[in-house]
Amino acid sequence: MKGLSVIICSRNRASQLAECLAKIPNASFEAYDVELILVNSASTDETARIMANHVINVTYSVKCLTASKPGVGLARNLGIEAATRELLVFTDDDCYLANDYIEKLQQHFDKERYQFCGGRLLLWDESDAMASVNYHNEFFLIPAGSFIAAGTIQGANMVIHRDIIDKVGGFNPNLGAGTQLRCEDIELLGRALMNGFTGAYLPQLVVYHHHRRKLGKQVDELRQQNDIARGAYYACMSDQGFVNYWYEGMKRSLTTTPGFGQNQYQVLANELQGAKMYFELKAQSKL
Known part of the structure; x- marks a missing residue:
């Protein structure tokens, strides 16, 4: 090394x-x-x-x-x-x-x-x-x-x-x-x-x-942002030709227990929002 x-x-x-x-x-x-x-x-x-x-x-x-x-x-x-x-x-x-x-x-x-x-x-x-x-x-x-x-x-x-x-x-x-x-x-x-x-x-x-966030609004917003990013990631990988990423990502979302205070369907909705944002930004030549 x-x-x-x-x-x-x-x-x-x-x-x-x-x-x-x-x-x-x-x-x-x-x-x-x-x-x-x-x-x-x-x-x-x-x-x-x-x-x-x-x-x-x-x-x-x-x-x-x-x-x-x-x-x-x-x-x-x-x-x-x-x-x-x-x-x-x-x-x-x-x-x-x-x-x-x-x-x-x-x-x-x-x-x-x-x-x-x-x-x-x-x-x-x-x-x-x-x-x-x-x-x-x-x-x-x-x-x-x-x-x-x-x-x-x-x-x-x-x-x-x-x-x-x-x-x-x-x-x-x-x-x-x-x-x-x-x-x-x-x-x-x-x-x-x-x-x-x-x-x-x-x-x-x-x-x-040392993220300094306590339970409440800050953490809820962070988790939503992470959900959106996760959906964008799976969409981005699929868009590059690695279509198994969308399948595996959605399967994981549907079978994994969400974190404390999270609703599984809301997590999935956030991920789909992230995928939508990815393709919209790409269409605007921002990705």
Whole structure:
């Protein structure tokens, strides 16, 4: 392995970004010569200053970039272009890498078996709602050509070998937080699988998610957004010729028990809304 690039994108969440950067395991970054790429996603707050301050306070390599418009897919692509290492590690500005994350990744990543992976996403604050997390604690492979359900691996804890980018391209720049549809992370992994790459889930890779949402309106809105993104993802994959994604996605929606407080039919309706939005945006040449 020829090194790691950690890519973090942020838009108008300067205080959260500051906490994220303060909790980076600096000793591991220095020991393993990790490269940090920070992308300012067209912020209008103090994000640029927070990033610049971090550069002067650490000894490992840091690059700061600015995207011309919002959208995490676009921002992550900028980060990829600037990165110089083989393994690309993605996390979010409201997340904290575990202190042993870099060591565990170096120990366990096996390019011959899989070319992308994710891991556990745990609550940092246990009073936050149990949303946008993944507590699964067993290793599994995701075979090339197989279906990957939304949420199996999340962009807050995702590792991609550069070979994938070289073959299938980067993230869809018109998807992701900051755009109308959020499914940029899982859509890239779906394309990778359909192009012969294999994935894995490594529970040793732990990221803590400090999303700060409590049960109530905020969580209801987040779940609705996730439903819409899931439907858009299945539609997008089917539109690329991988029609099994629509079948498998809808089957999963009809047979999986929804989360606390969710209605199964409302989840399905939200997913269909997401699929409709995808095709409408495509017709308007916005995808």
